[in-house]
Amino acid sequence: MxxxxxxxxxxxxxxxxxxxxxxLMLAWHQLPAVFAANSxxxxxxxxxxxxxxxxxxxxxxGARGCEIGQGVKTSLPMLIAEELDADWSKVRVEQMxxxxxxxxxxxxxxxxxxxxxxxxSTSVSDGWSDLRQAGARARxxxxxxxxxxxxxxxxxxxxxxxHVLHPDGRxxxxxxxxxxxVLLAPPTADVALKKPADYRIIGRPTRTxxxxxxxxxRARYGLxxxxxxxxxxxxxxxxxxxGGLASYDASAARAVPGVRDVxxxxxxxxxxxxxxxxxxxxxxxxxxxxxxxxxxRALKVEWTHGPYxxxxxxxxxxxxxxxxxxxxxxxxxxxxxDRARAxxxxxxxxxYRVPYVSHCPLEPQNAxxxxxADKVTIVAPLxxxxxxxxxxxxxxxxxxxxxxxxxxRVGGGFGRRLSNDFVAEAVLLSKLTxxxxxVVWTREDDLRHDFYRPFxxxxxxxxxxxxxxxxxxxxxxxxxxxxxxxxEIKPDELWMPEIYPDDFPARCVPNLRYEWFAxxxxxxRGSWRAPAHTANAFVVESFIDEIAHASEQDPLALRxxxxxxARELPYEQHGGPTFxxxxxxxxxxxxxxxxxxxxxxxxxxxxxLASHFTFGGYAAHxxxxxxxxxxxxxxxxCVCAVDVGRAINPLGLEAQMMGGTIDGISTARNLEITIEGxxxxxxxxxxxxxxxxxxxxxxxVIIVPSERDPAGAGEIGLPTAAPALANALYAAxxxxxxxxxxxxxxx
Amino acid sequence: xxxxxxxxxxxxxxxxGEMPLLWYLRDKAGLTGSKFGCGAxxxxxxxxxxxxxxxxxxxxxLASVAGRQVTTIEGLAGASLHAVQRAWxxxxxAQCGYCxxxxxxxxxxxxxxxPAPGDTDIASLTNLCRCGTYPRIRRAIQRAAAxxxxxxxx
Numbered sequence: 001m002x003x004x005x006x007x008x009x010x011x012x013x014x015x016x017x018x019x020x021x022x023x024l025m026l027a028w029h030q031l032p033a034v035f036a037a038n039s040x041x042x043x044x045x046x047x048x049x050x051x052x053x054x055x056x057x058x059x060x061x062g063a064r065g066c067e068i069g070q071g072v073k074t075s076l077p078m079l080i081a082e083e084l085d086a087d088w089s090k091v092r093v094e095q096m097x098x099x100x101x102x103x104x105x106x107x108x109x110x111x112x113x114x115x116x117x118x119x120x121s122t123s124v125s126d127g128w129s130d131l132r133q134a135g136a137r138a139r140x141x142x143x144x145x146x147x148x149x150x151x152x153x154x155x156x157x158x159x160x161x162x163h164v165l166h167p168d169g170r171x172x173x174x175x176x177x178x179x180x181x182v183l184l185a186p187p188t189a190d191v192a193l194k195k196p197a198d199y200r201i202i203g204r205p206t207r208t209x210x211x212x213x214x215x216x217x218r219a220r221y222g223l224x225x226x227x228x229x230x231x232x233x234x235x236x237x238x239x240x241x242x243g244g245l246a247s248y249d250a251s252a253a254r255a256v257p258g259v260r261d262v263x264x265x266x267x268x269x270x271x272x273x274x275x276x277x278x279x280x281x282x283x284x285x286x287x288x289x290x291x292x293x294x295x296x297r298a299l300k301v302e303w304t305h306g307p308y309x310x311x312x313x314x315x316x317x318x319x320x321x322x323x324x325x326x327x328x329x330x331x332x333x334x335x336x337x338d339r340a341r342a343x344x345x346x347x348x349x350x351x352y353r354v355p356y357v358s359h360c361p362l363e364p365q366n367a368x369x370x371x372x373a374d375k376v377t378i379v380a381p382l383x384x385x386x387x388x389x390x391x392x393x394x395x396x397x398x399x400x401x402x403x404x405x406x407x408x409r410v411g412g413g414f415g416r417r418l419s420n421d422f423v424a425e426a427v428l429l430s431k432l433t434x435x436x437x438x439v440v441w442t443r444e445d446d447l448r449h450d451f452y453r454p455f456x457x458x459x460x461x462x463x464x465x466x467x468x469x470x471x472x473x474x475x476x477x478x479x480x481x482x483x484x485x486x487x488e489i490k491p492d493e494l495w496m497p498e499i500y501p502d503d504f505p506a507r508c509v510p511n512l513r514y515e516w517f518a519x520x521x522x523x524x525r526g527s528w529r530a531p532a533h534t535a536n537a538f539v540v541e542s543f544i545d546e547i548a549h550a551s552e553q554d555p556l557a558l559r560x561x562x563x564x565x566a567r568e569l570p571y572e573q574h575g576g577p578t579f580x581x582x583x584x585x586x587x588x589x590x591x592x593x594x595x596x597x598x599x600x601x602x603x604x605x606x607x608x609l610a611s612h613f614t615f616g617g618y619a620a621h622x623x624x625x626x627x628x629x630x631x632x633x634x635x636x637x638c639v640c641a642v643d644v645g646r647a648i649n650p651l652g653l654e655a656q657m658m659g660g661t662i663d664g665i666s667t668a669r670n671l672e673i674t675i676e677g678x679x680x681x682x683x684x685x686x687x688x689x690x691x692x693x694x695x696x697x698x699x700x701v702i703i704v705p706s707e708r709d710p711a712g713a714g715e716i717g718l719p720t721a722a723p724a725l726a727n728a729l730y731a732a733x734x735x736x737x738x739x740x741x742x743x744x745x746x747x
Numbered sequence: 748x749x750x751x752x753x754x755x756x757x758x759x760x761x762x763x764g765e766m767p768l769l770w771y772l773r774d775k776a777g778l779t780g781s782k783f784g785c786g787a788x789x790x791x792x793x794x795x796x797x798x799x800x801x802x803x804x805x806x807x808x809l810a811s812v813a814g815r816q817v818t819t820i821e822g823l824a825g826a827s828l829h830a831v832q833r834a835w836x837x838x839x840x841a842q843c844g845y846c847x848x849x850x851x852x853x854x855x856x857x858x859x860x861x862p863a864p865g866d867t868d869i870a871s872l873t874n875l876c877r878c879g880t881y882p883r884i885r886r887a888i889q890r891a892a893a894x895x896x897x898x899x900x901x
Contacts, residue, residue: 069843214844217780217820224779411845662879696881
């Protein structure tokens, strides 16, 4: 066993990764729940989905998830390989396509391979509960095949590193028994799983399986895919929120060599979901990308400005101020905050502002689609293939079982691709033109037509007694709900993705109020990596720092006092079912120790801390900053401590913490989407300056060893970076950052 | 008609000389390793070598490369992987991987003019990575420099 990356064949690209000649599908099926619908063989030698052993011993493992950079194409196959007892050096991972099977229950289809989307940091915890069993069942069949060969009792046999082992010392490679194993009836009930002490793959630092393909340029992303005969479409979209098409003149565009057609792409009607296409547009369809881009430049389009033409960043700020002067919806009310306030020895109060930000994955949106009379083919970089399937069904009426979806490697997700508007565009254009279509977005398209992280103002109030104990806490948030124009969401549910009632410090402060106000904004909103946690962790963790300084307490000591002892508190929102403040205290202490919390620092330097619970994981950041006196600042050291339960792939977990930290820093330092005249102002990386290598610190990652079941790691690294930075800047300058981004420390 | 050398082979193109090199590579030459990220020379995902120098192919009209040598990520390796590619694998740099071809081309050009890069040399690179792989990129560049030194010493 070594952790060398295996090279993944691209043979299966644009095809489903079913059997290849000579390959043998090892059987396992009938996982509980999601697999209940699967009782049929999907091919001659294909009984199952995830494991195929070739005669030479090559172990092909299917990767069911969307690989957006979070590492599931490596970590999920590791779960299978562990229970299979495979030789990882002989494992080749193949991306699976999206799978559905008929079901008697609504909506008439069920997931063939289990959950395949990437959202909410759930891939690893889902895989932990079903993919290990997939590996174990395949292993059981190999053992039975070997037992038959040796005419012995399967219970006496063991396995190791891709071999079945006989107690007398004989062994058979998996390749040697796979041919017999596929003929056996698969286990119909769960088989026993390994003891963690026997793990050889889980917990081992393992490089990304696609590494060689990536460094040689062979890895295929959505933008690298095409369909036979596909034309390229570039769409000029209405820049005004909910605006429309007034008129257009395509004569010059049509005259551009290579341009084949110009068609109107209708936008959503008022009230329509924005999961279909986002904006009305005019599509230029051409032989290649450059001709389409040139054709679009030659278009003349007049837009109607829509109902939000007066909206601006300033008008949203004014709206928040007005809202917060009133009373909102109280979504959590513990004890009696008003009484605590009346009795307080000290009240600390502050307002924070968190801007709209864009997902901005480096691979702009794109999708290939071909709509035919009785089927649809989609090849795209996806986070939600299920959503793509539903959108394509809604737009074409074609049976979802006839919608074939291939997920390519994805050039970043960050939540952007949970919305399938780009898929909807490709499907609609293919339906309109009756041709295979590849829709390509530019960077400007991507920045101006996103589903942005919500904007909000936070009014924070804390009450303290004579001893400095926090007796009351109010978090009053006016925000533009992430649940914007989603028909299934009722108005009284809009607050739910904005402020999570069970988030800290609930249950840690006796009198506590969370209150929400709905901001009216025309901007499309969506899930941005660690959604509301990014905003709320910044505010809550900065405000605790303010309370500590106002009451002359050490920020670490105050945090630990608020968190209290280890205990499992119910946590009903995503990431539950419990939240343990003791685990949060532990990562906080580890980060603080690593940075040398409490040591004297030079003038112009400061240390800052923050911790937060996100989607089942616990993280803390500790940073040391230096300031130059002219508004500039630099992160000198950055520590991230994390507890996500058992680390499946420590190398991947470290990467996610580094990346999440840098995403958090990039966003805190530089990024804001602003609005003027009902449209987005920013257009490319000059006005939306992602953090470059010069300002990105090294990140020292501390992984808390744990035997608990794993939580996902794709989002947990982000929320505490901004408040740790802001708290360190306060320590260095005595200037409190209450509005993001922090481009300069001068007012 | 534009004639130039692409990964060591002569090519000619009769189409629009205004077409950026990137779209020629991707749509006409079938070389999709160079990526489209911004179209304005800001992110570096499209970085290739022009006569050995790192350039951003999304903003380079095809006519301007006439008579010159273009090397893309597909042409970087010889019989075995380039030291920068090996170092990238060994340091497990990639997350989504989309920017990495451009990062590797930029790093390879840096190392060809500065075989022992200091922090300032590495900080002069401006290729963006949305996943935040910069710490591992720095380590991989130093590892590649060491691999190249070993290679030239042996």
